[in-house]
Amino acid sequence: MYKRKILNMIILVVGMIGIFSCEYEKITYDAPDPTIPVSYAADIQAIWDKGCVGCHGVGKTPPDLTAANSYNALINGAFVDTAQPEQSGIYTCMITGGSMAAYTNASDAGLVLVWIQQGAKNN
Ligand code: HEC
Numbered sequence: 650m651y652k653r654k655i656l657n658m659i660i661l662v663v664g665m666i667g668i669f670s671c672e673y674e675k676i677t678y679d680a681p682d683p684t685i686p687v688s689y690a691a692d693i694q695a696i697w698d699k700g701c702v703g704c705h706g707v708g709k710t711p712p713d714l715t716a717a718n719s720y721n722a723l724i725n726g727a728f729v730d731t732a733q734p735e736q737s738g739i740y741t742c743m744i745t746g747g748s749m750a751a752y753t754n755a756s757d758a759g760l761v762l763v764w765i766q767q768g769a770k771n772n
Contacts, residue, residue: 687764700752734765
């Protein structure tokens with residue numbers, strides 16, 4: 650009996666390690682490499698152009714995410730918090746459960762987070 654309990658415990662622990670390691674793999678797969686410099690003009694604006702400017706255009710719903718205005722709109726509108734990047738409104742609206750999540754995906758949201766973590770530069 651006692652040996653069987655120990656065996657069951659071992660199976661449970663190994664199973665849990667298996668489950669958590671899968672989850673870990675999945676997260677690292679989705680997250681962009683934080684050491685690669687993100688370009689606002691090339692990488693982030695492309696996300697806005699792809700899924701956002703249809704509604705967030707000039708004179709439409711703020712923030713204006715068109716190429717000429719998006720950087721200033723985000724910084725001046727306080728959608729970016731470089732002290733607490735994960736609290737930035739532009740990031741939280743894009744992740745699962747966020748109000749704009751339907752128009753984007755996890756890897757683009759991850760790229761936006763890395764851009765903010767790297768100082769939200771207009772580069
Ligand atoms: C189908 C139209 C539509 C699309 C596409 C869209 N938005 Fe929005 N967005 C809105 C509307 C309407 C609001 C204002 C009401 C609200 O907050 O839901 C808004 C609000 C916002 C806000 C302000 C939220 C706040 O809490 O103040 C941000 C930031 C934002 N959108 C970012 C984005 C981003 C980034 C994308 C692209 C990934 C996007 N939106 C795509 C319609 C859209």
